[in-house]
Amino acid sequence: MERVASAMTKTTTPITLSKLPAAVLAWAALCVLALVMFAVPDAFAQVVGAPEPWQLNMQAPATPVKDRIAQFHDLLLILCVAISVFVLVLLLYVMWRFRASANPVPSKTSHNTLIEVVWTLVPCLILVLIAVPSFRLLYFEDRQIDADMTVKVVGSQWYWTYHYPDFGDFSYDSIMIERADIKPGQRALLDVDNRLVVPVGAKVRIQLTANDVLHAFYVPSFGVQRTAVPGKINETWFQVEKPGVYYGQCTELCGIKHAYMPIAIEAMPKDKFDQWVAAAKQKYARLDDTAVKVAAVQQ
Numbered sequence: 223m224e225r226v227a228s229a230m231t232k233t234t235t236p237i238t239l240s241k242l243p244a245a246v247l248a249w250a251a252l253c254v255l256a257l258v259m260f261a262v263p264d265a266f267a268q269v270v271g272a273p274e275p276w277q278l279n280m281q282a283p284a285t286p287v288k289d290r291i292a293q294f295h296d297l298l299l300i301l302c303v304a305i306s307v308f309v310l311v312l313l314l315y316v317m318w319r320f321r322a323s324a325n326p327v328p329s330k331t332s333h334n335t336l337i338e339v340v341w342t343l344v345p346c347l348i349l350v351l352i353a354v355p356s357f358r359l360l361y362f363e364d365r366q367i368d369a370d371m372t373v374k375v376v377g378s379q380w381y382w383t384y385h386y387p388d389f390g391d392f393s394y395d396s397i398m399i400e401r402a403d404i405k406p407g408q409r410a411l412l413d414v415d416n417r418l419v420v421p422v423g424a425k426v427r428i429q430l431t432a433n434d435v436l437h438a439f440y441v442p443s444f445g446v447q448r449t450a451v452p453g454k455i456n457e458t459w460f461q462v463e464k465p466g467v468y469y470g471q472c473t474e475l476c477g478i479k480h481a482y483m484p485i486a487i488e489a490m491p492k493d494k495f496d497q498w499v500a501a502a503k504q505k506y507a508r509l510d511d512t513a514v515k516v517a518a519v520q521q
């Protein structure tokens with residue numbers, strides 16, 4: 223920032239601001255505003271993972287994956303702003319230095335090998351610089367080999383089903399609360415009758431599939447987004463850092479009620495989670511012993 227600012231003062235010293243067109247000044251002001259607003263991570267942090275009215279920036283990170291995504295995002299944003307400011311300053315300089323009144327006989331120069339090599343190599347190097355942390359992050363968020371527990375998530379038109387194979391394989395459906403039934407403190411279009419419950423600090427492996435069409439399991443504050451494909455299992459993971467309720471939504475166009483199958487996840491301390499498991503086993507007890515009943519074939 224300081225370097226960019228000093229570079230700006232150095233190259234733009236001869237320009238008097240009153241001589242610049244208003245549109246150029248407006249663009250410069252916008253660039254500075256964007257830098258101040260978005261380069262500061264977590265400036266608009268929230269208590270729970272949910273969208274807020276007039277929200278700027280991404281939702282506050284709640285998992286190690288989202289922490290790294292936010293850091294990577296900030297790095298890219300600083301790079302983008304620095305490049306944009308650099309190009310803007312160059313353009314302003316060229317507009318002023320080579321204006322018709324000060325430069326009545328234009329130069330006929332059309333090629334410069336050194337400059338052409340530099341403006342090809344430097345962007346390549348910048349891309350390589352971005353690729354290294356990008357691949358590292360992709361592999362980090364891909365899957366968790368050392369998970370503490372597994373939850374199987376099944377998307378259906380238009381609700382989610384959560385299975386807990388590590389705790390007796392109970393399962394239940396999670397259906398959005400209709401707007402008319404929303405109680406104070408609940409969020410319309412985001413709250414559900416039964417939340418996905420996980421312990422704080424545990425590495426949770428999500429095995430994801432769908433029952434009918436494509437759905438997608440997307441929780442912004444976790445940095446998690448995976449497509450649920452019928453007949454295929456996709457995997458992702460998260461480790462919630464603090465207790466709270468975190469919201470997500472289906473992000474694959476899956477039919478007329480695509481917008482009405484939200485994801486609500488409640489992270490609670492381990493002892494409370496154990497109590498919840500004990501109660502859930504009773505509440506969601508299966509009526510039959512076998513998951514699939516097969517008809518006998520007569521010979």
Ligand SMILES: [Cu+2]
Pocket residue numbers: 377378436437438472473474475476480483
């Ligand atoms: Cu869906």
